[in-house]
Amino acid sequence: MCYDTKPIDVKNYKAKLSTCLVGHGMMRMDSADVEVLLNIARERLHGGKLSLPHKEAKTWDVRARQFFFRTMIEILRERYGMSEDLARKHVYVEGLNPFNLGCKGGRVFGSNLYPDAMIMSEDGRKIAVELDHGTKGSQIKDALAKKAMLKLVGDFDRVAVYFFVYPPLTVDIGDAEQRVLEFYQKSFSTRIFFV
Numbered sequence: 001m002c003y004d005t006k007p008i009d010v011k012n013y014k015a016k017l018s019t020c021l022v023g024h025g026m027m028r029m030d031s032a033d034v035e036v037l038l039n040i041a042r043e044r045l046h047g048g049k050l051s052l053p054h055k056e057a058k059t060w061d062v063r064a065r066q067f068f069f070r071t072m073i074e075i076l077r078e079r080y081g082m083s084e085d086l087a088r089k090h091v092y093v094e095g096l097n098p099f100n101l102g103c104k105g106g107r108v109f110g111s112n113l114y115p116d117a118m119i120m121s122e123d124g125r126k127i128a129v130e131l132d133h134g135t136k137g138s139q140i141k142d143a144l145a146k147k148a149m150l151k152l153v154g155d156f157d158r159v160a161v162y163f164f165v166y167p168p169l170t171v172d173i174g175d176a177e178q179r180v181l182e183f184y185q186k187s188f189s190t191r192i193f194f195v
Helices: 010-018 031-047 057-080 084-088 137-153 175-188
Strands: 091-093 117-120 126-134 158-165 190-194
Touching (some): 031 158, 057 084, 126 137, 137 175, 175 190
Parallel strands (some): 126 158, 158 190
């Protein structure tokens, strides 16, 4: 299903992407359009993963956000024909292009929730984006549970988690994993992309 860890064939999505073009670089967020955009981002992030070695964990978050920001600006410019300035109005990344629209992740148990990034369409729909990484399956479980909070208490329509898998971890999706991933997607509009 949508949890394959193999690279996707971006060319198959080209026809679908043409339906994403609306007017002067405006972006709508139909579910098919969002899936295409998120899958292209996954493919591009996977292709550049070597630039984010896991050993430098102290700065991994900062480097991952920079990489995601550059990737999304490039995708929006190429696929939607947007200028860089317009693309920056659709992608907000913590520490690079701050959330200036008052969009936060909410509060739960006295603690603030902030996504690593946000993608926003012209109609105001918002996707929270989380970037995470790990070498153990328990880190995948933690990432899913923690990030679903953004949908539950935040001001977001969906949550996309890009989880960068580093050895010795390998991701095998069996029946139990498939049920969990489907539950998160259906119940919390939270989807994980293995990079």
